[in-house]
Amino acid sequence: MSDPLAPLLDLDGVTAAAKSAQDAVFAVHRHPANLRGGAATAAEASVRAARASAGVEGADPEIPGEGSVSDPVLAGALRVAEAGESLLPVWRRAPLQALARMHVLAAADLVDDPELLGRPVAGAGQRLELLAQLVLGATSAPPAVLTAVVHGELLALDPFGAGGGVVARAAARLTMVATGLDPKALTVPEVACYRRVAKYTAAARGFASGEPDGVREWLLFCCAAFESGATEARSIADAVT
Numbered sequence: 001m002s003d004p005l006a007p008l009l010d011l012d013g014v015t016a017a018a019k020s021a022q023d024a025v026f027a028v029h030r031h032p033a034n035l036r037g038g039a040a041t042a043a044e045a046s047v048r049a050a051r052a053s054a055g056v057e058g059a060d061p062e063i064p065g066e067g068s069v070s071d072p073v074l075a076g077a078l079r080v081a082e083a084g085e086s087l088l089p090v091w092r093r094a095p096l097q098a099l100a101r102m103h104v105l106a107a108a109d110l111v112d113d114p115e116l117l118g119r120p121v122a123g124a125g126q127r128l129e130l131l132a133q134l135v136l137g138a139t140s141a142p143p144a145v146l147t148a149v150v151h152g153e154l155l156a157l158d159p160f161g162a163g164g165g166v167v168a169r170a171a172a173r174l175t176m177v178a179t180g181l182d183p184k185a186l187t188v189p190e191v192a193c194y195r196r197v198a199k200y201t202a203a204a205r206g207f208a209s210g211e212p213d214g215v216r217e218w219l220l221f222c223c224a225a226f227e228s229g230a231t232e233a234r235s236i237a238d239a240v241t
Helices: 006-010 014-029 039-056 072-082 084-093 095-107 125-135 143-157 164-179 189-195 197-209 212-240
Strands: none
Touching (some): 006 014, 006 143, 014 143, 014 212, 039 164, 039 189, 039 212, 072 095, 072 164, 084 095, 095 125, 143 164, 143 197, 143 212, 164 189, 189 197, 189 212, 197 212
């Protein structure tokens, strides 16, 4: 069976960008603070990722000084982040189950009917199944490319509605870890998405169009975000050294 993502590697600049992103992420794993385990870096990265992801959705990413989070989007993003470690093994063996669980956590305060939590909209099932097959090994594409495809496809499909953007970015984060792109979850590409939200949104639309130029721009944007996320990780590691 042919690799469904193989054609993406023929798009101009994608293979080189994926390698550059991987090199940048691996370099920050060799930071002295991370060679000792990286737990402090990963913990801070997880919180920054959640805050940035909520910010992309228009929420205030600042956590109140007293620690009580009232914004429902930020609260949901933080719940998803907190569950990341327990969700990883589920993502590796049953990605659709992990997606449903992430939506329950992300959208608990966003929907009135709890029956809607974790339930994909009608018509989304087939594309979700295809995406799950990619996650489970139906492609040998570089980790950066697969992560970008998971992220872009979930944004394009929007299978859950409320909270869907947070779920898409959290799924991309799990993919980074599961594929070995960022095995310790040290980086924060979500910050680049937040800081360049107009470009992020436009690139996501390009991916959703299915046109080669649009798909290419999305892949290149994601690879650049991975590199920016590695820079963010380095600043975290410097602070904890």
